[in-house]
Amino acid sequence: MQTKTILLCGVGGQGTILAADLLAFSCLEAGLDVKVSEIHGMAQRGGAVTTVVRVGSAVQSMVAGPGEADIVMAFETTEALRNLPDLKEGGSLIVNDVAIRPLPVLTGAARMPERARERLIEAGALLVPADAIARSVGNAKCANVVLVGALSARMDVPAEVWEQVIARRVPPKTVEANLAAFRAGRAFILESEEI
Numbered sequence: 788m789q790t791k792t793i794l795l796c797g798v799g800g801q802g803t804i805l806a807a808d809l810l811a812f813s814c815l816e817a818g819l820d821v822k823v824s825e826i827h828g829m830a831q832r833g834g835a836v837t838t839v840v841r842v843g844s845a846v847q848s849m850v851a852g853p854g855e856a857d858i859v860m861a862f863e864t865t866e867a868l869r870n871l872p873d874l875k876e877g878g879s880l881i882v883n884d885v886a887i888r889p890l891p892v893l894t895g896a897a898r899m900p901e902r903a904r905e906r907l908i909e910a911g912a913l914l915v916p917a918d919a920i921a922r923s924v925g926n927a928k929c930a931n932v933v934l935v936g937a938l939s940a941r942m943d944v945p946a947e948v949w950e951q952v953i954a955r956r957v958p959p960k961t962v963e964a965n966l967a968a969f970r971a972g973r974a975f976i977l978e979s980e981e982i
Contacts, residue, residue: 788819788943790843792851796870797836797862798887802931805957806860807838809935813952814842817944822849835866860938862917862931863887864903871910881937881976882907883930884914913937913979920971926961929968936972940980946973
């Protein structure tokens with residue numbers, strides 16, 4: 788398998804690191820080589836969190852430059868826009884359809900990007916209502932795993948492998964909620980592709 792680069796981006800507290808963990812371990816379980824690079828920034832204070840996961844039969848480097856990501860999965864719209872230059876032409880852009888107002892915006896020191904949603908749609912983004920889907924399956928905190936489910940539909944790793952990894956990597960009392968979130972996110976993408 789040729790090396791595939793997946794960039795996950797969000798803000799602290801959205802579960803970006805767990806999502807990258809589930810991606811990496813699912814690919815490892817499927818027999819792929821995996822390299823991971825994380826940038827946490829001020830994650831605990833709502834700052835940007837970016838993780839690059841590279842997978843393939845023989846991954847040479849964990850480094851990926853601008854325009855090299857096959858998939859950008861963003862946990863909110865502002866981070867999607869900020870990381871858009873990393874997406875390669877013809878790549879997949881999966882975005883949680885929610886905007887988080889950072890502290891500088893809340894204090895009036897900055898403004899939210901204009902027409903963020905429209906700009907993402909123009910860039911070919913698949914907007915996933917991950918927060919709403921997570922609430923509908925019973926746990927609002929599982930929006931990150933809804934996005935993992937969406938991502939899984941774009942990867943050559945069987946759904947059963949993802950589910951086995953989720954069952955092992957999330958806290959035991961949240962397994963069923965996370966599996967439901969994963970299945971719902973995967974179904975959303977597969978149904979969107981049929982339209």
